[in-house]
Amino acid sequence: MPVDHYENFPVASLLLPKRLRRPVEAIYRFARAADDIADEGDATDAQRLQGLAEFAEALDRIERGEHPAQADFAELAAVIHAWRLPVALFRDLLDAFAQDVVTRRYADYPQLLDYCRRSANPVGRLLLHLVGRADAENLRRSDCICTALQLVNFWQDIAIDWQKERVYLPQADLERFGIGEAQIAAGCRSAEWAALLAFETGRTRRLMNEGAPLVHQLPGRMAWEIRLTVQGGLRILERIERVRGDVFAQRPVLGVRDWLRIGGRALRM
Structure with missing residues (x-):
């Protein structure tokens, strides 16, 4: 494997x-x-x-x-x-x-969250079991972090997923912002697209921040691992927002300067 x-x-x-x-x-x-x-x-x-x-x-x-x-x-x-x-x-x-x-399309946000519940959240829950901190509130906050990280990856990889004939943006959100799949195929850079990605990244950030207090319930090194993970996800969201959702020209990734900033922010969590 x-x-x-x-x-x-x-x-x-x-x-x-x-x-x-x-x-x-x-x-x-x-x-x-x-x-x-x-x-x-x-x-x-x-x-x-x-x-x-x-x-x-x-x-x-x-x-x-x-x-x-x-x-x-x-x-x-x-x-x-x-x-x-x-x-x-x-x-x-x-x-x-x-x-x-x-399944290559998701009707709405709750349907997407249900997928994340099974695709991402189990890993965080397993980590909590490893450190003996799997109480109800810790599991809830871990789910918030893991789902947010999955969503970050979806927004980061919209262009890549399109090549695999997958669209993780909820269909209801596309309709709300007036975006058709032909615009995704064309590498959409419209004001409506920017508004859609701002909506998705904002919602994802709130979810990540809701889970972030988990770091204060984890032992030493594990807490620092999760601090960096949370801040890494938030930094990717910033990069997506900085280019107004244009994830087509270049996939947002983290560089050396990003990790220095992430480290500083992790110290202040």
Whole structure:
């Protein structure tokens, strides 16, 4: 289950306590590999769904205490058992990735949030289980952060997703701002498009800020990891807003100067 993709946000970085790096890497490796099955290469939809079904079968074996048939899952099985992680959260990820294979449009914001609940929130919840802080309020704030990060990625990757025939902007929002998909295809730079992206980034920022107090409930290094992650997401939103939503000319990414600013802001959280 290789992990070789560009990531905006740190994964199992040096800020994490050494004892957590192995389980965090196992979680991200599973998520990244399953996402690749749903999203990469030239497989048919049926082949993608079959690949995800094989991952689900491996989870079933792990939950029963059996040795997974696939050698790649041995490390994940060891981590799940050692840390008593809820297997249901891994199943949620697979469910979201399977949805990605067959669903390419979202009617409204609640429908998009439901996707994020399964595609992003499980990772944050698993991290809280690793540090023994999975109470109701922490889980809620973690969900806010993870959903916001997923939305940041959607707004950042509008042009990339269009090439994959996917539109994560809710259809109701496109209609509200008078945007048709032909305008996305043409790399829309209108005032209406700028207003739409300002609306989406503003809503995403509020969600991120709602979750941000979670950092004060986390132990040492983990808290710093999440501080940087939150500030990284907020910085991407700023970059999108600075170009008035023009994510077509150049995908907004973080550079060295951004990370210096992110570090300073993380100190003040």
